[in-house]
Amino acid sequence: NAGVTQTPKFQVLKTGQSMTLQCAQDMNHNSMYWYRQDPGMGLRLIYYSASEGTTDKGEVPNGYNVSRLNKREFSLRLESAAPSQTSVYFCASSEAGWAERETQYFGPGTRLLVL
């Protein structure tokens, strides 16, 4: 039981390049999330998916797109990377069942550097 996995762990991009961050969970959770973590800013929600086939914008969605490929996988895409997107990205998931929906389980994070 791996929980939430993310790839890659570290990536360096040049301004304007594109890339996709992958996230998968094996806990049969319905909800998945993408956060970014910047010094002094805490964690900020980029996008989330309450269930397979649905996605919604979070606090800081500009410059990102997401795909909920299936129940397990939720990817985050940067179409044209900018230095302001240098950050650590966390994927998380939570059970949609009402009693457990509020606990989020996090992946190990992806450190992205945009030059």
Added chain:
Amino acid sequence: AQTVTQSQPEMSVQEAETVTLSCTYDTSENNYYLFWYKQPPSRQMILVIRQEAYKQQNATENRFSVNFQKAAKSFSLKISDSQLGDTAMYFCAFMNRDRDDKIIFGKGTRLHILP
């Protein structure tokens, strides 16, 4: 809009001492959850403790306990008999229970446990 404030950016205590991390939040809602997450140097986000707003009893998990003051909108974390492995960033978080799954995080407190 809900906000979460952690007023202590950084703290240091000696091993075996007790330390309290502060958190205040602002909300007009009555039904919500509060969390403390730990982020060690490995960057993994780990749920430490969870408190349901409708419960008056303070949550405890081994050496970790909270002081939940609903009227004051305060949710502090107490770590007893601190250990070197407690060195980490600690995030306080809020989530409305009745609406969606989005969690709002504070900016974090960096805790150093000194040998």
